[in-house]
Amino acid sequence: MFKELRNKFLMLNLIIITVTMIIAFSTIYLITYNDVKRDIDLELHKISDMNKKQKDNMKEPIPNFNSMEPPKDRSLSFTLILDNEGKTLSTLSIFDMEEEFYEKAKEKALSSNIDKGKFKLEDNHWAFLKISYMDGYRLVFLDITRQQAILTNLILTFLAVALLMLVVIFFISRFFANKAIAPIREAFEKQKQFIGDASHELKTPLAVINTNVDVLFSNGEDSINSQKKWLNYIKSEVERMSKLTNDLLYLTQMDYSDIKMIFSNFNLSETVENVILTMEAVIFENNIVFNYTIDENLIVYGNNEQIKQVIIILLDNALKYTELNGNIDLSLKRINGNSVLSITNTGQGISEVHLTRIFDRFYRIDKSRERKSGGYGLGLSIAKAILEQHDGKIYAKSVMNQSTTFTVELPSL
CATH class of the missing domain: 3.30.565.10 (Histidine kinase-like ATPase, C-terminal domain)
Incomplete structure (x- = not known):
């Protein structure tokens, strides 16, 4: 019984802590996610504004995109100018990438049928922004692999921390659960012993009374005076039982802290x-x-x-x-x-x-x-x-x- 009570206490404690951690970690993740999303949106609009002012002949190609390290001060990005039919009119990029890559990126963005979104291409994560431009529209792409990695690492960190905390909290909770149940177990054992002892103490006088009553019944024709000995035995045991019950009632009253004597x-x-x-x-x-x-x-x-x-x-x-x-x-x-x-x-x-x-x-x-x-x-x-x-x-x-x-x-x- 006490083991089951302890397990219920542990389970309730772990559920409360787990729900609390989920709420806390989710709140932190959502705040971080919204911050990252806002930064990406600002970066996309910033790139769009910069490319809008650039002329096509100012593009400075840099060969071999796949072998290049991204600049430390900015993310990889490029812009595609499209007509109303989705045909590429021009490409604005500081990196020299294959036309096939641009086309795949364009298809990914156009197939989503939204003006702003994300997709994965060649192991990289990209964000895009679709903006009306003259007789067509402009597609701005930004590499967000680093930001996505931050969010993924954050989730993994949360999971690892949560698992470790649950293990530690489990052992701590079990220790305190045992401590909390110990007085209940002791009180239960004392109550059990108390009932057993009280029953045992009442059993003897009841047996004496019953025996003496049987003797009186067996001598029913005798006068009361001749049976005084048995009656005195009965009276003595009744007095002992009365004292016992009075003492038990007194102890019961003392156990209730809300019952106070006049001080x-x-x-x-x-x-x-x-x-x-x-x-x-x-x-x-x-x-x-x-x-x-x-x-x-x-x-x-x-x-x-x-x-x-x-x-x-x-x-x-x-x-x-x-x-x-x-x-x-x-x-x-x-x-x-x-x-x-x-x-x-x-x-x-x-x-x-x-x-x-x-x-x-x-x-x-x-x-x-x-x-x-x-x-x-x-x-x-x-x-x-x-x-x-x-x-x-x-x-x-x-x-x-x-x-x-x-x-x-x-x-x-």
Whole structure:
């Protein structure tokens, strides 16, 4: 699919460039052609005017036309004076050519039935002009082989340049097409994985619910009180599914850039302190030593509730992975114009392999442990999505069997 998309992109790009080159080269050629044609017409009229004033006895013959080199300052030309019946009365030429050549040239010009045109004779290209003169007319001929060669070379040059450019542009376009398709391919793969993971996560609670419902049906004569165990299992799984669907809907909303939360200035220091107050009891119950350092009056621009959710996610994550009697250290400081929140917990740590993927949706280091704690691997994804909307950053570092630190950076006012 992506290969076909890339090929369509390449084909469209090459067609557009080819059409553009054809238009550009055609324009240049037509301008050059009209300039050459205008010069030929001016030269023909100039020769006609000069020969009109010449007398026949002033003609200076030069022998052997075929062996002569054309003068550098002018083109080869001659004039034939004809009567009304097309009979040659006189010839005006500085070159001594055979009468047969003049006759062939005359026949070529007269057979075209036009007053001005071109023809090829003996490997040379000639232009002619027919002008009424006394009781007959005058035929002026000009050798335009050099001009014709210029136009031919121009076409060949255009073709060679166009071919070379298309080859170069093909490889350049393919490179950029691959670059352009890479994010689409990545997004498609993530979406595919996302759907698969979501389906897998929903499959387990649905199976549990279905099993417990079957048990209830098989004991239909028993009272509700005697079936509380199965009903509690069903309720627990429904709550897990509700949390999962709510998190998925929240992430979907975050993915749409046109859906914006209401932003305002708020005191991040107070927000962090409020979250700590709500979680102190849980921290105490888990026999965890909690230390925190918070700089006062750090003001940021954003949505207070969303940032509060990020702090809760990170603290909750630290609680899950801190061993018994372990430590959690929280600090909020102003560093280089940013409000920097760091949460460090002691524990097993996270390996480098997992550190690069912990912010992916549904990614869990220990799936069995996450399921016991009720998690789906969406918390860090939600935190990252929120911070991206706030032009902030989140990253993690860890020392195996010692500690893990999550750091959040937000622009301060």
